[in-house]
Amino acid sequence: MRPRWNPQLRCPRVLKRWVSDVRLPTIYALSTKQGRSAIAVIRISGPSTLDIFKRLSSIDDEERLQRHRLASVRKLYDPKSGVLLDEALSLFFKGPNSYTGEDVLELHVHGGNAVVKCVLNAIKYLHESAAPIRYADPGEFSRRGFQNGKFDLTEVEGVRDMIDAETEFQRVSALSSLKGETRHLFHRWRTEIVKNVALLTTVIDFGEDHDIEEVNELFGRVAKNIDLLEAEIKNYLEKVKRSQILMKGIKLSLIGPPNAGKSSLLNVLSDSDSVIVSDIPGTTRDSIDIPLDVGGYKVVIGDTAGIRSFEDADIIEKEGIKRATTKSLNSDVAVIILPVDLKEINSDLIKHLENLKSSTSSCSENILVALNKSDLLEDPNQHSQIIKQFSGALKLPESTFCLISCANRDGIDSLMGTLIERFKIITLTTNSDPISISQRSQDILSNDVLHGFQEFRSYNGIDDVLATESLRYSVEGIGKITGEAVGIEEILGVVFSSFCIGK
Numbered sequence: 001m002r003p004r005w006n007p008q009l010r011c012p013r014v015l016k017r018w019v020s021d022v023r024l025p026t027i028y029a030l031s032t033k034q035g036r037s038a039i040a041v042i043r044i045s046g047p048s049t050l051d052i053f054k055r056l057s058s059i060d061d062e063e064r065l066q067r068h069r070l071a072s073v074r075k076l077y078d079p080k081s082g083v084l085l086d087e088a089l090s091l092f093f094k095g096p097n098s099y100t101g102e103d104v105l106e107l108h109v110h111g112g113n114a115v116v117k118c119v120l121n122a123i124k125y126l127h128e129s130a131a132p133i134r135y136a137d138p139g140e141f142s143r144r145g146f147q148n149g150k151f152d153l154t155e156v157e158g159v160r161d162m163i164d165a166e167t168e169f170q171r172v173s174a175l176s177s178l179k180g181e182t183r184h185l186f187h188r189w190r191t192e193i194v195k196n197v198a199l200l201t202t203v204i205d206f207g208e209d210h211d212i213e214e215v216n217e218l219f220g221r222v223a224k225n226i227d228l229l230e231a232e233i234k235n236y237l238e239k240v241k242r243s244q245i246l247m248k249g250i251k252l253s254l255i256g257p258p259n260a261g262k263s264s265l266l267n268v269l270s271d272s273d274s275v276i277v278s279d280i281p282g283t284t285r286d287s288i289d290i291p292l293d294v295g296g297y298k299v300v301i302g303d304t305a306g307i308r309s310f311e312d313a314d315i316i317e318k319e320g321i322k323r324a325t326t327k328s329l330n331s332d333v334a335v336i337i338l339p340v341d342l343k344e345i346n347s348d349l350i351k352h353l354e355n356l357k358s359s360t361s362s363c364s365e366n367i368l369v370a371l372n373k374s375d376l377l378e379d380p381n382q383h384s385q386i387i388k389q390f391s392g393a394l395k396l397p398e399s400t401f402c403l404i405s406c407a408n409r410d411g412i413d414s415l416m417g418t419l420i421e422r423f424k425i426i427t428l429t430t431n432s433d434p435i436s437i438s439q440r441s442q443d444i445l446s447n448d449v450l451h452g453f454q455e456f457r458s459y460n461g462i463d464d465v466l467a468t469e470s471l472r473y474s475v476e477g478i479g480k481i482t483g484e485a486v487g488i489e490e491i492l493g494v495v496f497s498s499f500c501i502g503k
Contacts, residue, residue, distance in 0.1 A: 023047060023131075023132075024047065024144075025046060025132035025134050026045065026047060026048035026049055026052065026131070026132070026133045027133075027134060027135070027136035027137075027140055027141070027144075028042065028043065028044040028045075028052075028120070028133065028134075028135060028136060029042070029043055029135060029140075029141070030042055030116060030120065031043045031106075031141075032111070034116075035113070036112060036113060037111030038110075038111050039108050039110065039111050040108075040109050040110070040111040040115070041106055041109075042106070042107040042116070042120065042123075043105070043106050043136075043141060044104065044105040044106075044107070044123065045098070045099075045100045045102050045105075045141055045144060046102055047102070048126075048131045048133055049103040049105050050062060050065065050092075050103055052123060052126055053065050053066075053090070053092065053105050055079045055126060056074075056076045056077060056085075056107075056119075056122060057074045057075065057076060057077070057090075058075075058082075065092060066103075068092065068093065068094040068097065069091065069092075069093060070091075070092070071089055071090070071091050072089070072090055073087060073088070073089055073090070074087070074088060074090045076088055076107070076109070076119060076122070078118070078122050079122055079126055080122075080125055085115070085118050085119055085122060086109045086110055086115050086119060088107045088108055088109040088110075088119075089107075090105065090106070091106040092104070096148060096150075099141060099142075099145050099150065100148060100150070101145055101147075101148025101149065101150050107119065120135075139160075142156050142159060143156075146483060151180070151183075152183050152482040152483050152484065153441075153482055153483035154177045154183045154186065154437065154441065154481065154482060155178060155180055155182075155183060156483075157177055157437065157438045158174050158175070158436075159178060161173065161174035161177065161178075161247070161436055162175070162178050164247075166293070167246070167293045167296050167297060167298045168293075168296030169246050169296045169297055169298075169427075169429065169434055170247055173243055173246050173433070173434040173435060174436055175433075176433065176435045176436065177437065182437060183482060185236075186481060186482055187482070189229060189232075189449075189478060190475055190479070190482075193226075193229065193471055193474050193478070194475055195225075196222045196225050196226060196471060197468055197471045197472060197475065199222055200222060200464065200467065200468040201468060202218075219460060219461065223456075223460060226453050226456060226457075226471070229453070230450060230453045233445060233449060233450060236435075236445075237442060237446065239428050239435060240435055240436065240437055240442060242426065242427045242434075243435050243436055244436065245332060245426060245427055246297065246298060246429075246434050246436070248298075249291060249298040249299060249300040250297055250298065250299045250300070250332045250333065250423055250426060250427075251300050251302070251330065251331045251332045251333070252299050252300065252301045252331060252332065252333045252334075253302045253304060253324075253327050253328040253331040253333070253334050253335070254301065254302065254303050254304060254335050254337060255304055255307060255324060255325075255328045255334060255335070255337070255349075255352070256306065256307065256336050256338055256349070257306050257307060257338070257345075257346060257349055258306030259339070260306065260337040260339050260342075260372060261337050261372035261406050262304065262337050263303050264372070264406035264407075265335075265337055265370065265372065265404070266288075266301055266303045267406075268406050269292060269294070269301060269412075270290050270292055270301075288302065289301070289302050290302075294416065294423070295416065295423070297423045297427075299423070302327050302328075302331070304320070304323065304324030304328065305323065305324045306324075307321055307325065307346070307348055307349045307352055321348075328356060329356065329359050332366060332426055333366040333367075333368065333419065333426070334356055334366065334367050334368070335368045335419075336349075336353065336369045336394075337369075337372050338369065338370075338372065338390065339371075339372050340371050340372065340376055340377060340386055340403070341373060345393055345394070350394070366422050366425075367396065367400060368400055368401075368402070368415075368418060368419070369390065369394065369396060369400055369401045370402055370404050370411075370415055371386060371390060371401060371402070371403050371404065372404055372405065372406055373405060373406075373407070374403040374411060375405040375407050375408055375410065377403075383403055387401045387403070402414055402415050402418060440481075441481045444477050444478075444480050445477070445481070448473065448474065448476070448477025448480065449474045449477040449478060450474075451473070451474075452471055452472075452474030453470075453471075453474060455467075455470035456474075458470075
């Protein structure tokens with residue numbers, strides 16, 4: 001079977017991943033969220049789709065019903081009693097030019113619970129042993145699209161990530177896979193490895209036709225090619241790792257002494273009274289995580305207990321201080337809040353700041369200091385003097401400081417802008433869009449593809465056959481990611497199990 005050529009990505013796409021004489025059941029599901037709504041979409045896919053459409057609409061004219069991608073309003077009837085169920089907007093997609101590669105019907109019915117239930121029951125009633133019809137499993141529509149060569153597993157995972165996206169950058173991150181860019185990149189890597197396998201195979205099969213210098217030159221060329229590929233894949237994985245923070249959320253901790261304004265700042269950033277604010281020291285005794293969308297980035301902001309001397313804290317507050325220090329050390333960004341009228345910075349906070357600076361976590365390079373209560377400074381000329389004073393006391397560059405006032409929101413926009421610039425650095429999105437692939441794909445790149453490169457080096461110059469087989473192992477690894485490897489059935493359940501029903 002000849003592969004279909006995609007002119008945009010310039011790489012072939014396999015039409016069918018396997019062929020079976022078994023008649024697959026027709027599947028159906030509610031594709032929109034369950035519950036009362038204006039419209040609900042019911043999706044049907046499989047060999048009996050047209051027959052279901054005929055029997056629900058009581059129209060025998062197949063040519064009239066199967067007009068490809070043409071929206072039409074149809075009355076739907078109960079196939080058993082003939083009672084009118086609803087009037088729906090219908091869309092018929094003739095296979096293979098559909099999402100699943102099969103005949104697909106979408107019924108846009110009114111979103112009342114009773115309407116949806118009676119239409120689903122009508123479809124269920126049409127089941128016959130010779131033409132099975134059943135409710136779809138989670139992700140089964142996408143799985144059939146994959147099986148019919150509509151997309152590979154990287155694009156399938158892109159669909160899932162797009163559905164799960166909560167912020168703008170999560171959406172952009174999912175697009176690279178959804179649009180097929182990831183598939184194109186992996187196909188190029190696979191092609192490059194196969195070319196090098198072919199070169200080595202030539203030496204193995206026809207080595208006697210070449211002198212030693214030619215053979216050594218050829219192996220040197222292959223080794224150089226593999227080195228370049230390895231560096232590219234490692235850089236890609238590093239960017240994926242950084243971009244992965246976008247999906248889970250950038251961890252930001254607010255730390256400082258009691259009554260500095262940590263909870264007030266969190267309330268300002270979240271634009272709500274998320275936490276209790278009080279003049280009494282030690283009001284916040286435990287860590288509170290609030291997920292927010294900050295400039296398109298998902299950020300999990302942690303408000304923590306004020307850090308002060310253990311001698312002045314009770315048992316509960318001591319535990320809160322311990323949790324605050326631990327949480328900030330594990331954060332991606334640490335924002336220290338200090339009041340501008342603070343007379344003395346307690347030694348416990350300075351000691352913790354030193355631990356943050358020497359930490360191996362990313363927050364060691366992403367420490368910001370927000371000097372709160374700037375509204376207390378009557379003279380604007382005091383601003384630079386205050387920053388210089390705190391910069392010397394904390395031994396941090398003046399560029400890490402900003403003046404804010406949670407009372408009148410002065411300086412908040414500037415702080416947000418600084419944070420967004422730090423987020424870009426953390427996620428490597430300063431000059432390019434974020435990218436995202438599943439943990440499964442990351443593991444295969446590390447444990448199969450890169451491991452194959454390492455094995456190639458260990459056998460290179462010692463055993464030509466094993467060196468070549470090591471690169472074949474890398475090729476098979478990429479096949480596992482895209483779904484073009486033999487024996488891929490075992491991983492399909494993992495990929496599609498996290499999908500919602502109807503997708």
